[in-house]
Amino acid sequence: MGKPTGFMEFEREKGKEVAPLKRVTNWSEYSTKLSDESLQRQGARCMDCGTPFCHMGIEIRGATAGCPINNLIPEWNDLVYKGKWQEALERLQLTNNFPEFTGRVCPAPCEGSCTLAISDPAVSIKSIESTIIDKAFENGWITPRIPSIRTGKKIAVIGSGPAGLTSADELNQAGHSVTVFERSDRAGGLLMYGIPNMKLEKDVVQRRIQLLQQEGIDFVLNTEVGKDISTEQLKADFDAIILCIGAQKQRELHMKGSTSKGVYYAMDYLKSTTKSLLDSNFKDGQFINTKGKDVIIIGGGDTGADCVATAIRQKCRSIVQFGKHPQLPVSRAEDNQWPTDPNIYKLEYAYEEANAKYGNDPREYLIQTTKMVAxxxxxxKELHTIQMEKVLGEDGYFYFKELPGTEKVWPAQFVFVAIGFEGPENSLAEQFGVNIVNKKIAASTKDYSTNIEGVFAAGDARKGQSLIVWAIKEGQEVAKKVNEYVSKKPVIL
Structure with a gap:
């Protein structure tokens, strides 16, 4: 695959990025594309490695290794190297329903499992993937695929995130009539409102939604199942129902002062910002505005980083992100060996922007908030903290130990809580009567069915909070099982 000696001849290149101080003045995507010639060189770096770990798609001790949807990466790398872009698109579409999403916001565990990454920088898989699909849209290679036969079977998908969209796409192409119910005013789930515009511009999401509509999928927006339409009505109207409601129940922060004004869940902050941007370019004022304020984010993950980037664009006065874990190592730790995704220190886009604007990485490590003061x-108005030390106990488990004398007071007029999600919101699951086990909808990978006849579950609601690419995998798999299920049912005219 690629040029036999390409990995020795060419260095890794990644997509160009707008300079930090320039990109924080707008809400456009900060990454730009490499030239076709550069991408052909990147395709040439793909090795004929015999066993392409990049697309094996498994979990090793909880860490993703390779591509969960088993993208045929070496094949389309080779085709791009040879300048055969349409053929590369054909191979990409065999496995990936939405490469324009994964090519932008997937953390690319495929690159972590690239054989070349054992000793050198990985092949630029993500850049190649996103360019293939964008070039396809630009050149009119993507056209609506209208199913030639309709089966007469009706399927409801609740939730329009990546799992819901994927299952809807697969089942529509199988000839079934699919209706997607979404409680927000726009389809896309977290793709629309959970990921900021500078990482995924929303016309990219809307472009795909419009294509799915042209292919025959119905989207019912501003409709909350269990409130605007009953679960019993859905059971009566549809042959099968798929719950792709995500894991949107945010973890609460229980401490003194946490109910003060100015303390918000991170996802509420991100959604209000994106919605106001799309509705009125912020003219409606219906968003949480941190301009001129001191901002603290509690939680060290990607959602927290997105809050950092958002507050910077709103021209906050200062920004700090608290994390309870130590700083990650600059190279793989002993328990994080290839081919698992490297869990290492990176100056990602938000932190690069903060460093450029304020002169420092905003992340604070091994820090515990003890109280908030109003x-x-x-x-x-302020947060009180203490530093911690991670120590190994006699029982073999790690614990966090407070360090007396390290107390500190931080000014803050806005605090955003980004400590993850517990699982799906229980109200809808309870109305359907589906079982919840370990804060997830109980449905095995054997058939994705719940304890209620005709009701299935997929995505974060079933698997737990995970990557977009895992949600796509879940959507593909549940669609297979639902197709088998409804195909056995008689058509009622």
């Missing part, structure tokens, strides 16, 4: 009007 002013006389109930508005948060």
């Amino acid at each position: 002013d006389q009007n109930g508005n948060v």
Whole structure:
């Protein structure tokens, strides 16, 4: 695959990025494309490695290794190297329903499992993937695929995130009539409102939604199942129902002062910002505005980083992100060996921007918030913290130990809580009567069915909070099982 000696001749290149101080002045995507010639060189770096670990798609001790949807990466790398872009698109579409999403916001575990990554920088898989699909849209190679036969079977998909969209796409192409119910005013789930515009511009999401509509999928927006339409009505109207409702129940932060004004869940902050941007370019004022304020994010993950980037664009006065874990190592740790995704220190886009604007990486490590303090009007004004040490106990488990004398007070007029998600919101699951086990909808990978006849589950609601590419995999797999299920049912005219 690729040029036999390409990995020795060419260095890794990644997509160009707008300079940090320039890109924080707008909400456009910060990454730009490499030239076709550069991407052909990157395709040439793909090795004829015999066993392409990049597309094996498994979990090793909880860490993703390779591509969960088993993208045929070496094949389309080779085709790009040879300048055969349409053929590369054909291979890409065999496994990936939405490469324009994964090519932008997937953390690319395929690159971590690239054989070349054992000793050198990995092949630029993600850049190649996103360019293939964008070039396809630009050149009119993507056209609606209208199913020639309709089966008469009706399927409801609740939730329009990546798992819901994938299952809808697969089942529509199988000839079934699919209706997607979404409680928000726009389809896309977290693709639309959970990921900021500078990482995934929303016309990219809308472009795909419009294509799915042209192919025959119905989207019912501003409709909350269990409130605007009953679960019993859905059971009566549809041959099968798929719950792709995500894991949107955010973990609460229980501490003194956490109910003060100015303390928000991170996802509420991100959604209000994106919605106002799309609705009115912020003219409606219906968003949480941190301009001129001191901002603290509690939680060290990607959602927290997106809050950092958002607050910088709103021109906050200062920004800090608290994390309870130590700083990651600059190279793989002993328990994080190839081919698992490298869990190493990176100056990702938000931190690069903060460093350029404020002169420092905003992340604080091994820090614990002890309380929040509000002013006389109930508005948060400061956070109190203490540093911690991660120690190995006699029982073999790690614990966090507070370090006396390291107490500190931080000014803050806005605090965003980004400590993850517990699982799906229980109200809808309870109305359907599906079982919840370990804060997830109980449905095995054997058939994705719940304890309720005709009701299936997939995505984060079933698997737990995970990557977009795993959600796509879940959507593909549940669609197979639902197709088998409804195909056995008689058509009622």
